[in-house]
Amino acid sequence: MNGGQDLGGMQGFGPIRPDPQEPLWHDDWEPRVLALTLAMGATGAWNIDQSRHARESLPPGQYLTSTYYRIWLEGMERLLLERGLVTREELADGVVRAPALPLPRRLTAEAVPRVVAAGTPADRPEPGPARFAPGDRVRAKTMHPSGHTRLPRYVRGRFGTVVAVHGAHVYPETHATRSGDPSPRWLYTVRFEARELWGEDTTAAVVHVDAWEPYLEPVVAESGR
Amino acid sequence: MSGNHPHGSALSETDLRVRALETLLVDKGYVDPAALDALIETYEHKIGPHNGARVVARAWSDAAFRERLRTDATAAIGEFGYSGRQGEHMIALFDEPGVHHMVVCTLCSCYPWPVLGLPPSWYKSAPYRSRAVIDPKGVLADFGVTLPEGCEVRVYDSTAELRYLVVPMRPPGTEGWSEERLATLVTRDAMIGTGLALDPAAVEGAR
Numbered sequence: 226m227n228g229g230q231d232l233g234g235m236q237g238f239g240p241i242r243p244d245p246q247e248p249l250w251h252d253d254w255e256p257r258v259l260a261l262t263l264a265m266g267a268t269g270a271w272n273i274d275q276s277r278h279a280r281e282s283l284p285p286g287q288y289l290t291s292t293y294y295r296i297w298l299e300g301m302e303r304l305l306l307e308r309g310l311v312t313r314e315e316l317a318d319g320v321v322r323a324p325a326l327p328l329p330r331r332l333t334a335e336a337v338p339r340v341v342a343a344g345t346p347a348d349r350p351e352p353g354p355a356r357f358a359p360g361d362r363v364r365a366k367t368m369h370p371s372g373h374t375r376l377p378r379y380v381r382g383r384f385g386t387v388v389a390v391h392g393a394h395v396y397p398e399t400h401a402t403r404s405g406d407p408s409p410r411w412l413y414t415v416r417f418e419a420r421e422l423w424g425e426d427t428t429a430a431v432v433h434v435d436a437w438e439p440y441l442e443p444v445v446a447e448s449g450r
Numbered sequence: 451m452s453g454n455h456p457h458g459s460a461l462s463e464t465d466l467r468v469r470a471l472e473t474l475l476v477d478k479g480y481v482d483p484a485a486l487d488a489l490i491e492t493y494e495h496k497i498g499p500h501n502g503a504r505v506v507a508r509a510w511s512d513a514a515f516r517e518r519l520r521t522d523a524t525a526a527i528g529e530f531g532y533s534g535r536q537g538e539h540m541i542a543l544f545d546e547p548g549v550h551h552m553v554v555c556t557l558c559s560c561y562p563w564p565v566l567g568l569p570p571s572w573y574k575s576a577p578y579r580s581r582a583v584i585d586p587k588g589v590l591a592d593f594g595v596t597l598p599e600g601c602e603v604r605v606y607d608s609t610a611e612l613r614y615l616v617v618p619m620r621p622p623g624t625e626g627w628s629e630e631r632l633a634t635l636v637t638r639d640a641m642i643g644t645g646l647a648l649d650p651a652a653v654e655g656a657r
Contacts, residue, residue, distance in 0.1 A: 233556035235580040241592040243572050254468035260486035268480060277558055293559055293574040311474055319470030325478040334484035341492055344534035347611035375609045377556050412610055428587035430602035435610035
């Protein structure tokens with residue numbers, strides 16, 4: 226979706242202010258939100274793409290004026306409510322009123338090292354032959370889905386070159402829907418010349434984006450650039 | 451709790467809200483409070499940019515490892531025991547004369563946790579996410595970094611579950627250094643591409 230999260234190429238946010246002495250947390254609630262997000266993610270109540278979609282569904286004005294852990298908090302509460310795991314009344318004061326719903330798993334302290342070290346690999350058996358190979362010219366599709374997508378606006382409709390093929394990975398578009406269908410698709414790294422994206426107004430040479438096969442269209446040599 | 455509330459009452463309100471949420475999720479049995487503490491402990495103390503610095507130092511001093519890192523970064527990084535969440539599919543980008551890499555996630559905050567830990571605020575902020583893909587040299591200027599004349603910047607936007615680690619160039623004047631000593635020159639920012647490896651003269655002089 227064309228939400229507040231799709232920031233590439235936007236202007237006017239001002240300079241970056243790196244702080245070499247920055248603490249890991251800026252407030253006591255931040256590590257709690259991190260841990261709650263990871264622990265709830267480990268229950269299987271939702272997947273990472275559903276989680277990303279919940280965050281980017283915040284109104285752009287709110288998204289752009291919230292700190293990142295605050296966005297995580299908003300996203301988590303939204304997911305909990307959508308799935309009926311908590312009620313608004315419960316969120317307001319933390320008092321349990323409705324019975325808990327069953328979840329696939331519960332993360333225990335003993336399992337934390339193993340679960341963190343294992344992660345959640347996104348690669349899957351390939352659904353068939355790959356459509357593209359390194360060196361192929363492609364065009365990122367012009368598309369504006371209202372649901373979740375990982376194709377940033379700044380490359381849509383632009384010509385690029387496949388530089389790497391990564392096998393099949395879980396497809397965010399379907400994975401982010403309520404069904405959580407992983408529907409694996411071939412994943413590629415596509416290189417775009419920065420001038421193809423931005424004209425003269427860039428200091429980059431090239432920009433790479435990782436793109437699933439449905440994001441890309443072939444460019445035949447005669448009409449290609 | 452802490453008095454560190456730079457924005458005043460708005461964050462205190464968030465504090466209360468998060469406490470209510472945590473109480474609720476624990477009391478409902480969805481989360482184990484001990485697991486929450488274990489997760490925080492992991493990311494506070496066990497995982498951080500010192501991990502990535504060891505990987506880079508070895509890539510600088512061991513040609514066979516460098517090649518393994520190039521061909522299968524996930525496995526090569528796994529040799530150190532670094533693996534898992536937000537580093538399931540790693541790719542190493544090697545800076546070389548005339549070529550500088552920079553990594554961003556314009557769509558959220560994807561970051562290679564097993565080697566770099568949790569991202570700094572600026573990495574997740576709108577100024578960085580918006581600008582890295584169009585004006586990486588302007589970004590570098592904000593970090594006080596100027597590349598040599600003619601050096602190009604290749605940007606990687608982490609739009610999938612691939613996670614990128616930049617291997618900066620080994621600084622001159624470090625011949626014969628041990629991996630451990632080399633690792634002291636490898637900053638987090640150098641492994642994102644918003645910095646360079648430290649000048650050994652500066653580091654040694656500071657001792």
